Amino acid sequence: MSVQAIHNERIDSETGKLGMWIFLFTELFLFGGLFLVYAVFRAKYSADFHHAAEELNTFIGTLNTVFLLVSSMTVAMSITAIQKDEKNLALFLVGLTVLLAGLFMLNKYFEWSHKFEFKIYPGSEVLKNLPQGELLFFGLYYMMTGLHALHVLIGMILLLINIVKIKNGTVNSNHYLHLENSGLYWHLVDLIWIFLFPLLYLIT
Amino acid sequence: MNKEGSHISSYTSHAVVLIALLALTAISVAATEWHFGAFTVGVALLIASIKVATVIINFMHVKHESLFIKAMVSGVFALFAAVIVITFIDYYLR
Amino acid sequence: MNASENGSHVSFLDHKGKYKGILSWLLTTDHKKIALLYLYSIMVFFFVGVILGLLMRIELFKPGETIMDAQTYNGMFTIHGIIMIFIIVIPALPAIFGNFFLPIMIGAKDVAFPKLNLFSWYLFIIGAIFGVLSQFIGEGSPDTGWTFYVPYSAESSTNVIYALVAAFILGFSSILTGLNFIVTMHRMRAPGMGWFRMPLFPWSLYATGWIQVLATPIVGITLLMVIAERVLKIGFFDPALGGDPVLFQHLFWIYSHPAVYIMILPGMGIVTEIFPTFSQKPVFGYTAILFSSLAIAFVGYFVWGHHMFTAGISYGSRWFFSFLTFLVAVPSAIKVFNWISTMYGGSIDLKPPLLYAIFFIFLFMIGGFTGLTLGSVATDVQAHDTAFVVAHFHYIIFGGMGFAFFAGLHYWFPKMFGRMYNNTLAYAGSIVIFIGFNLLYFPQFIIGLQGMPRRYFDYLPQFQTGHQLSTIGGFILFIGLIIMVYNLVYHAKKGAPAPSNPWKGVTLEWQIPSPPSHENFEEIPQIKNHPYFFGESTGNK
Numbered sequence: 001m002s003v004q005a006i007h008n009e010r011i012d013s014e015t016g017k018l019g020m021w022i023f024l025f026t027e028l029f030l031f032g033g034l035f036l037v038y039a040v041f042r043a044k045y046s047a048d049f050h051h052a053a054e055e056l057n058t059f060i061g062t063l064n065t066v067f068l069l070v071s072s073m074t075v076a077m078s079i080t081a082i083q084k085d086e087k088n089l090a091l092f093l094v095g096l097t098v099l100l101a102g103l104f105m106l107n108k109y110f111e112w113s114h115k116f117e118f119k120i121y122p123g124s125e126v127l128k129n130l131p132q133g134e135l136l137f138f139g140l141y142y143m144m145t146g147l148h149a150l151h152v153l154i155g156m157i158l159l160l161i162n163i164v165k166i167k168n169g170t171v172n173s174n175h176y177l178h179l180e181n182s183g184l185y186w187h188l189v190d191l192i193w194i195f196l197f198p199l200l201y202l203i204t
Numbered sequence: 205m206n207k208e209g210s211h212i213s214s215y216t217s218h219a220v221v222l223i224a225l226l227a228l229t230a231i232s233v234a235a236t237e238w239h240f241g242a243f244t245v246g247v248a249l250l251i252a253s254i255k256v257a258t259v260i261i262n263f264m265h266v267k268h269e270s271l272f273i274k275a276m277v278s279g280v281f282a283l284f285a286a287v288i289v290i291t292f293i294d295y296y297l298r
Numbered sequence: 299m300n301a302s303e304n305g306s307h308v309s310f311l312d313h314k315g316k317y318k319g320i321l322s323w324l325l326t327t328d329h330k331k332i333a334l335l336y337l338y339s340i341m342v343f344f345f346v347g348v349i350l351g352l353l354m355r356i357e358l359f360k361p362g363e364t365i366m367d368a369q370t371y372n373g374m375f376t377i378h379g380i381i382m383i384f385i386i387v388i389p390a391l392p393a394i395f396g397n398f399f400l401p402i403m404i405g406a407k408d409v410a411f412p413k414l415n416l417f418s419w420y421l422f423i424i425g426a427i428f429g430v431l432s433q434f435i436g437e438g439s440p441d442t443g444w445t446f447y448v449p450y451s452a453e454s455s456t457n458v459i460y461a462l463v464a465a466f467i468l469g470f471s472s473i474l475t476g477l478n479f480i481v482t483m484h485r486m487r488a489p490g491m492g493w494f495r496m497p498l499f500p501w502s503l504y505a506t507g508w509i510q511v512l513a514t515p516i517v518g519i520t521l522l523m524v525i526a527e528r529v530l531k532i533g534f535f536d537p538a539l540g541g542d543p544v545l546f547q548h549l550f551w552i553y554s555h556p557a558v559y560i561m562i563l564p565g566m567g568i569v570t571e572i573f574p575t576f577s578q579k580p581v582f583g584y585t586a587i588l589f590s591s592l593a594i595a596f597v598g599y600f601v602w603g604h605h606m607f608t609a610g611i612s613y614g615s616r617w618f619f620s621f622l623t624f625l626v627a628v629p630s631a632i633k634v635f636n637w638i639s640t641m642y643g644g645s646i647d648l649k650p651p652l653l654y655a656i657f658f659i660f661l662f663m664i665g666g667f668t669g670l671t672l673g674s675v676a677t678d679v680q681a682h683d684t685a686f687v688v689a690h691f692h693y694i695i696f697g698g699m700g701f702a703f704f705a706g707l708h709y710w711f712p713k714m715f716g717r718m719y720n721n722t723l724a725y726a727g728s729i730v731i732f733i734g735f736n737l738l739y740f741p742q743f744i745i746g747l748q749g750m751p752r753r754y755f756d757y758l759p760q761f762q763t764g765h766q767l768s769t770i771g772g773f774i775l776f777i778g779l780i781i782m783v784y785n786l787v788y789h790a791k792k793g794a795p796a797p798s799n800p801w802k803g804v805t806l807e808w809q810i811p812s813p814p815s816h817e818n819f820e821e822i823p824q825i826k827n828h829p830y831f832f833g834e835s836t837g838n839k
Contacts, residue, residue: 013210015410015485021273022477025280026515032284033519033549037534039288040295040545042245058233065229073222076213076263083212122530132533132540139532143523187264194255198248202236272484283512283599290600290618291548297612 013177020181024188027151031192034144038199041136048133053203055120056141057111061201064107065193071100072190075159075183085173087166094163094179097186101156108149112142141200148192155189158182211268221262228255309716313816327412328816333398334714335419340394341783343385343426348776350378355738355772358765361757371755372441373456377433379444380461384468385426387699388557391564392475392510393422395706396503398714400479402807402814403497405488405823410481418474425467432460443753445554448535448546452527459528462521469514469521472560476510479503488806490825494588497805497829498581501588502567505595509556509563513599517553520546544609551602559598561695562662563591565702566633569655572709573637575803576652577644580830583636590629597626607678616675623673630666634659649801650724654705657732661697665690668743683753686746689739697735704728704782711786712800716813717793723785730778737771805829 011019042049078093119126120138127135162179165171171179232251240247261267266277310330317325326332354374357364366374397415401408409415433439440461442451451458483504487496524546526532533539535546574581581587603611603619637659646652668690671677681687712718742750745764750757757765799808810818 011411012485015481018273018484019411019414019477019481021276022480022511025276026473026477026511028280028284029512029515030519032287033516033523036288036291036549037523037545040291040542041534041540043292043295045540058236062229062233066226069222069225069229072225072259072263073218076218077215080213080215080218083210122526122532128539135533136540139526139530139534143526143532184264187259190263191256191259194259195249195252198232198252202232202248203244204236280512286600287552290603291552293618294544294548294603294611294615297614298610 010175011177013175013180016177016181017184020184024184027188027192031144031147034140034147035195035199038140038144041133041140042199042203045131045133045136048131049137050203052130052134052137053200055115056201058201058204060107060111061197064104065197067100067104067107068190068193071097071104072187074100075186079176079180079183082166082171082176082179083173087172090179091163091166094159094166098156098159098163101152101159105149105152105156108145108152144196144200148189148196151189151192155182155186158185211265213262213265213268218263221258225255225258228258307811308815309811309813310816311716311813315816325416327408327416329397329401329408329412329415330714330814332415332419333394333396336389336393336397336422339423339426340386340390343381347378347381347386348779350374350381352772352776354378355769357755358757359769361759361762363755366755368755369438369441372443372753373433373439375753376440376443376461377429380429380440380464382695383444383557384465385422385429387561387695388472389422389468389475390703391568391699391706392472392479392503392506392560393418395499395568395710396475396479396506396564399710399807400482400500400503401486402810402818403500403805404483404486404491405806405819405825406482406486407817407819407822409478410485411478414474415478418471418478421467421471421474425464425471428460428464428467432457432464435460445550446521446524447550448524448527448543449537451524452535459525462525466518466521469518472510473514476507476514480507480511483507488823488825494585495825495828498570498584498587498591499564499567502563502570502591505591506560506563509560509595509598513553513556513560516549517557520549520553523549544606544611547606547609548602551605555602555605556595556598558695559594561699562702563594565658565699565706566591566630568702568706568709569637569658570633571803571805572651572655572705573640574830574832575709575801576647576649576655577641578647578802579640579644579832580828581636582639582642583632584828584830586632587636590632593629594626597622597629601626604673604678607675608682620673620675624670627666627670627673630662634663647801649708650719650721650728651705651709651801653725653728654701654708657728658698658701658705661693661701661735665692665694665697669694681746683751684746685742685750685752688752689742689746692739692742697739704731707786709801710807711790712796713807713812713814715790715793716796716811717789717791718796718800719785719789719793723781727778727782727785730781731775732778734771734773734775734778738768738775739771741765741767741771804832 074093075097078090078097081087081090081093115121115138121127122139122142127138130138159182162171162182165178228251232248235247235251260277266274310328313328315322315326315328323331323335326335353365354371357366357371357374397409436457438456440454440456440458442454442456442458442461446458446462483496483500487493523532523534527535531539534541535543537543570581570587601619601623603615604623607616607619637655668686672681672687672690708719708724741764745761746752748761748764750761750764796812798811800812801808806823807814809823
């Protein structure tokens, strides 16, 4: 095996997939710290949390949940498509995933700017005058959905890269680790939201 | 044609999974109307956990992965749960 | 399967790859070169940390202000801790010896993700730079201690954010290294090397990798929360806003306790390699050592509250954490028993690596026993936040991991550099270090129990003798370190050429030339025996 080959050869797909799974575990524990904080303060301030959650728009939250669930399906389907060498279908499905992600982000933008209008953000005077549990609820809301939104953005970028690679043939029916791993990452983004949604929006 | 040995899920199976997830979402939204008292968190988390498990097993393909990956995924969630429970030994008993 | 030592062998240091000169180092993906990049950067920062320690010891030679004021002293122990913990002790063993030897010991040509490996080093350097910047930019060096406890870390006007960012980036580097090693061991073991034929140093890296991967993210998010506290007044840890400062401590120690197992497990792995080689017999209790590593990693997840016994946690919590703390000591004791039993009846060759390994056992046990004093709630109330704790963790971390590091350096030096160091200087250095170390830290147990607080730059006159002995010990230790480093640095270039197997070891790294070639093996070995097979006559399976 030539010298160059060790470091330039494609990473074997089982190896790459294992690496991505382990990376997903790190993401789980990263968000986990915030879930722990949520759990502690929800237990301590359950009435305040209940009350503060009424400020959130359940319809938008549900809509966002639907967007992400559908996008999980479309990205999973895109892998089926690439495995079956259905290149155009794969491109369409990945594109659809990115579109749904974009709609999610658009909703998030509307939600947040609506709150900013009412001066509900960490450090604001309005928040300081709320009961402590409500202040903490909003702190958690911003930090958790903010960190999640950052991951949605990263996921979108990964998926866009896949569109380029499917187009130029780097990702194909024999070598689709990149799409598979991006899909796994995307599912994690969905998983986090599946927990965030009831904990933030459905405690009314 | 794909790499030898890797399982190809059908489009239909993915669609079925999505229907299930949407149904569970509807149930969890509807559940906010019902009163579970102290169990509200538990019910919400239970439904969310079923959704998460569904995504992991199906969309993330863990159903068709090696025993090691299945064990890893379960183990990691169990560890996380243990850390939360142990932290609450402090908060519940103060 | 000894590699030939004829002239056709090209050392990895002389390998002509895609890049030349400095770029052949800065853009390398060779795990051996990356290991050396870590070695050189860590040695530099180690000496910075040592100098900071010595400056503190000079300050503590007399009560009151000696060479610096209280604020400066607070900054000193903070950066000393940040450097030693995040830049030296957590990364060093995996990043240096793990990187160099893990692939070789499992018969692989490199790690699973070589480019990710280089990226880890860059993250390490960037994180370290943020740490350095925190000292010189803006409002002054952070004075919170490396533990960043709230509320002070949220209120202090110093450069806390730089230090938090440094720790975050360094943590990310650690995570990626752990991830790389886990996947490497799963996917790249040579044919015939089942899991239970893998040597014990790789096994220790496996256990360590899981801790790196699962614990570090929690401190990552916690540090971000402190930044949010400072910048956004988010309130999680601020009692005035309804938050709980003790929650920070929980989150912080949920990582930082398992982190100490990241520090020690590879060190234990290293000495587990040294004992069989210098006793010329197989390690005693391979399976017990293997499972004890996994047990330490697992149980070590559930003991973090022993750092918080006096913080106001519930009685039930204190009971729980104390019980598990005593439990986690058991697998460590099993290892000590196995190391001693490995030597028993062996053909002992007391070369410098073995001497360091024996010192390791002695110092680690003192650290371990004093850990039990701290692990029992009643006695901890007396000892918490005193110099006793400082002595305990220096015995465990410096006496444990540090001496294991020195042992590994002396064991693998011939393989890494292709040269032999001078044994007399090595013995001299090790003995001076050992004497200096004990004189530096043992008095701190005593004055600690007598009431000397930690992180105080001033103290009552009754503690002065203990402090003076300790300071003298520090300087003796420093001299020993200089001797040791001089010996190694000088002979890395000028030493006698090393054979492939100067110590008659039986693991795979000793079956290839010193230094190894770029690809490690001319052909991937087929593994037929268990890893500590010293030949038929020693009665191996």
